[in-house]
Amino acid sequence: MSGKITINGQLIDFTDEKNILAVARNAGIDIPTLCYHPELTIVGACRLCVVEIERMGIQASCSTAPADGMVVYTNSEKVNKVRKMVLELLLANHDRECTTCDSSGACKLQKYASDYGIKRLRYPNRAQMLPLDVSSLSVVRDPNKCILCGLCVRVCKEKQGIGVWDFKNRGSRTEIVAAMDQPLSESACINCGQCIAVCPCGALTSNSSAIQEVWSAIRDPKKTVVCQIAPAPRAALGEEFDLGSVEVTGKIVSALRKVGFDKVFDTVFTADMTTIEESNEFLGRLVKGENLPLFTSCCPGWVKYAEQFHPELLNNLSSCRSPQQMFGSLLKKKYAKDLGVAPEDLFVVSIMPCTAKKYEAKRPEFMTEGSYDVDAVLTTVETARLFREAGIIFKNLEDSRFDQPMEQATGSGVLFGATGGVMESVVRYVAGKLLNAEGRVDVEFTRGMEDTKIASINVGDNKLTLAVANGLAAAEALIEKIQSGELNVHAVEIMACPGGCVGGGGQPFQNNSEHRLARAKEIYNIDSKLVLHKAQDNEDLDKIFEKYWNGCCNHETHHDLHTHYQAKKRIAGNEIVIKDGEGPEITVCLGEGCLKKGSLAIVEKLANLPVKVKGVFCLESCGEGISVKVNNEILHVTEENVIDSIKAKCGCSCGCCS
Amino acid sequence: MENKEIKFLKLQQIIDAHEGKISHLIAILQESQAEYGYLPKEVLTYIATAMGISPATVLGVATFYAQFSLIPKGKYVIRVCDGTACHVRGSEPIMMGLRKELSLSADKPTSDDLMFTLETVSCLGACGLAPVVVADEEVHGQMTPDGILEVVKKLASAASEN
Ligand code: SF4
Numbered sequence A: 001m002s003g004k005i006t007i008n009g010q011l012i013d014f015t016d017e018k019n020i021l022a023v024a025r026n027a028g029i030d031i032p033t034l035c036y037h038p039e040l041t042i043v044g045a046c047r048l049c050v051v052e053i054e055r056m057g058i059q060a061s062c063s064t065a066p067a068d069g070m071v072v073y074t075n076s077e078k079v080n081k082v083r084k085m086v087l088e089l090l091l092a093n094h095d096r097e098c099t100t101c102d103s104s105g106a107c108k109l110q111k112y113a114s115d116y117g118i119k120r121l122r123y124p125n126r127a128q129m130l131p132l133d134v135s136s137l138s139v140v141r142d143p144n145k146c147i148l149c150g151l152c153v154r155v156c157k158e159k160q161g162i163g164v165w166d167f168k169n170r171g172s173r174t175e176i177v178a179a180m181d182q183p184l185s186e187s188a189c190i191n192c193g194q195c196i197a198v199c200p201c202g203a204l205t206s207n208s209s210a211i212q213e214v215w216s217a218i219r220d221p222k223k224t225v226v227c228q229i230a231p232a233p234r235a236a237l238g239e240e241f242d243l244g245s246v247e248v249t250g251k252i253v254s255a256l257r258k259v260g261f262d263k264v265f266d267t268v269f270t271a272d273m274t275t276i277e278e279s280n281e282f283l284g285r286l287v288k289g290e291n292l293p294l295f296t297s298c299c300p301g302w303v304k305y306a307e308q309f310h311p312e313l314l315n316n317l318s319s320c321r322s323p324q325q326m327f328g329s330l331l332k333k334k335y336a337k338d339l340g341v342a343p344e345d346l347f348v349v350s351i352m353p354c355t356a357k358k359y360e361a362k363r364p365e366f367m368t369e370g371s372y373d374v375d376a377v378l379t380t381v382e383t384a385r386l387f388r389e390a391g392i393i394f395k396n397l398e399d400s401r402f403d404q405p406m407e408q409a410t411g412s413g414v415l416f417g418a419t420g421g422v423m424e425s426v427v428r429y430v431a432g433k434l435l436n437a438e439g440r441v442d443v444e445f446t447r448g449m450e451d452t453k454i455a456s457i458n459v460g461d462n463k464l465t466l467a468v469a470n471g472l473a474a475a476e477a478l479i480e481k482i483q484s485g486e487l488n489v490h491a492v493e494i495m496a497c498p499g500g501c502v503g504g505g506g507q508p509f510q511n512n513s514e515h516r517l518a519r520a521k522e523i524y525n526i527d528s529k530l531v532l533h534k535a536q537d538n539e540d541l542d543k544i545f546e547k548y549w550n551g552c553c554n555h556e557t558h559h560d561l562h563t564h565y566q567a568k569k570r571i572a573g574n575e576i577v578i579k580d581g582e583g584p585e586i587t588v589c590l591g592e593g594c595l596k597k598g599s600l601a602i603v604e605k606l607a608n609l610p611v612k613v614k615g616v617f618c619l620e621s622c623g624e625g626i627s628v629k630v631n632n633e634i635l636h637v638t639e640e641n642v643i644d645s646i647k648a649k650c651g652c653s654c655g656c657c658s
Numbered sequence B: 001m002e003n004k005e006i007k008f009l010k011l012q013q014i015i016d017a018h019e020g021k022i023s024h025l026i027a028i029l030q031e032s033q034a035e036y037g038y039l040p041k042e043v044l045t046y047i048a049t050a051m052g053i054s055p056a057t058v059l060g061v062a063t064f065y066a067q068f069s070l071i072p073k074g075k076y077v078i079r080v081c082d083g084t085a086c087h088v089r090g091s092e093p094i095m096m097g098l099r100k101e102l103s104l105s106a107d108k109p110t111s112d113d114l115m116f117t118l119e120t121v122s123c124l125g126a127c128g129l130a131p132v133v134v135a136d137e138e139v140h141g142q143m144t145p146d147g148i149l150e151v152v153k154k155l156a157s158a159a160s161e162n
């Protein structure tokens, strides 16, 4: 549909805009919104976006379509009266401790209260303060600040396809809860932080305890404190200091030196390392024809998702650690020795666009001699806060360079910051290696913000079909196509966040498509300026591979730079007693995988015996057969052999099963 | 955790009868509640897992409708009619009296000893007898706040006798 509407006396053309709000914003007229997000479904709940339409009265502009000839007022007396009332009501239900709030300055509620001159509230304050949920390493939820806009519910459902959050109860008792009203850490949350990115008013924030840990380490004379910086923050941190989405790598390095870091390194260095290890893994699989398609493994959000929802794909995931963890391992296992410090006295900080990296850093498999390979993860936003607290005037800083001996970085590694970047890096490397291609190999199809991109390219004699997805709902749709046989691909890159890491949950507010696009553009811009183009062009990296591991892609790098995955349950909770009994205790898996394979039939069989039967929602050992736990050992059984298998393992002579 | 036996086979039959359709979630919850008397969290988790939907969604639906209960009901269910006729003839003081006597509230319908659950219903179709209260399946017409407390006392002592 198209036509003209009049807004505040100004005649405006519209074409395919879905609502009056979009028409107005495109024409440069702002309308305040709280429950609306252009990339999510519209619910029209908050009523802040109201406008006055002739013959229709007061309507929510986010959920009213434009019609030819409409006459709209966005700031009439009536409109502003309604908006003030809405704001007053919301503020009465909101814990207004702005001075102690991590979102102060980036909060829409605070901004609108000031824009609309709300000076006093006519409604009583919320009755009761509820406890915060600080169980997650990545996300903190303060229910006292929640205005029930539902954006977190929608983003997690629609973009990530997980649905961690939902409304509980109704009316005045409505609240937002995770899973079965559980601590967030016990849910299927993959820590991506996209709910933080959409929350308008500080009810969801990143778990920023790392800032204090970093200060303590810097002030501790025993510790050598080093830092690594991921690709995406360099194109976004400037936004926190009114510089826009422009590269500020050199300024970040200077600022970190001023804060007191002993060494500053570039995660792009280990992104190149990842490219080399992963590309060779890929080529090896192509030759053997096994574990294809290869799925990337740099995104800890995607990795946790795969462990929870696709245990059958875990062998297809690249075994490469992410660039963050490769650097951590390198620093703690090798570089610490060079410096002559013990791993626990080398404090490794990483600056990431990502809240899931906080979780990744605390995975138990990423430790060296009892200390975490990465000790603290700061998001882009938290890093800006660290700089402010240190009194650094960021805008005026001179550029500084990364430290030797890992200074070099290639454009290909920088691309890891945007969706499609890992795939492009692999293609560059493979083309360079197989075809001895000199100069630049630019890949077009991987670029752009679409949530799914698929293309076939020829690399020498090989025709490779490659797929790239961002957002796990899109990834899930892609996986379905691959598993149904509709699509045949050789490699898949998956990033959990819309647009990839440029849109990570730790990036500055506003974290919307416009900003993601601007940051991605800057990432490609940085790449085009760098002389080093492909991972194999990084000579510092060659030397490091040689010095520490006698080369790349060998048994030793496999030990230090690769990892393994483990099926994980999606919901924590107690075992449930299905049937009590005198005999031994047998736990049957009721997780989705085992249920589909028929665990209920096993429950039925066991229920006839005088044993105690328990159920649990995934025994975290998904594989062949149905998982059953007897005598602390997990067996994989079928309906036919369950009794015999249990008999063989049970070790008691009660005679229950005979 | 208390020891309650959960008949997952029955639960799976209910889900299968609805072909696991997400659009049938409310009906599945209704039938499950009929089976167990209430909806324990394990049952909700099972339904979410077996149907492949998020636990939060199932919890959201189960807590949206007043007909679902996530806690077991008391031994005796007392339903106070709050239809127009009963309301006009004084169902509210009856409700208030019961809540006070049993230390219950709108948010807490079941007594801690799991003896009584207090519910309101919109109309029992017995408006001629207003105000009407159904206590343990027995209809009491023209109730008064004092009258219903007598009924409650009788039920409580009957329970303590057996
Ligand atoms: S962090 Fe991501 S997965 Fe977790 S609740 Fe938020 S949006 Fe969902």
Ligand code: SF4
Residues within 6 Å of the ligand: A145, A146, A147, A148, A149, A150, A151, A152, A153, A176, A195, A198, A199, A200, A201, A203, A204
């Ligand atoms: S937590 Fe934030 S995003 Fe979620 S409903 Fe509350 S205010 Fe909205």
Ligand code: SF4
Residues within 6 Å of the ligand: A191, A192, A298, A299, A300, A301, A302, A353, A354, A355, A356, A357, A495, A496, A497, A500, A501, A502, A503, A504, A505
């Ligand atoms: S896409 Fe990037 S920012 Fe988002 S969860 Fe994955 S690694 Fe983190």
Ligand code: FES
Residues within 6 Å of the ligand: A032, A033, A034, A035, A036, A043, A044, A045, A046, A047, A048, A049, A050, A060, A061, A062, A063
């Ligand atoms: S933004 Fe339109 S109703 Fe909330």
Ligand code: FES
Residues within 6 Å of the ligand: A567, A589, A590, A591, A592, A593, A594, A595, A617, A618, A619, A620, A621, A622, A623, A627
């Ligand atoms: S579904 Fe994970 S072990 Fe059964």
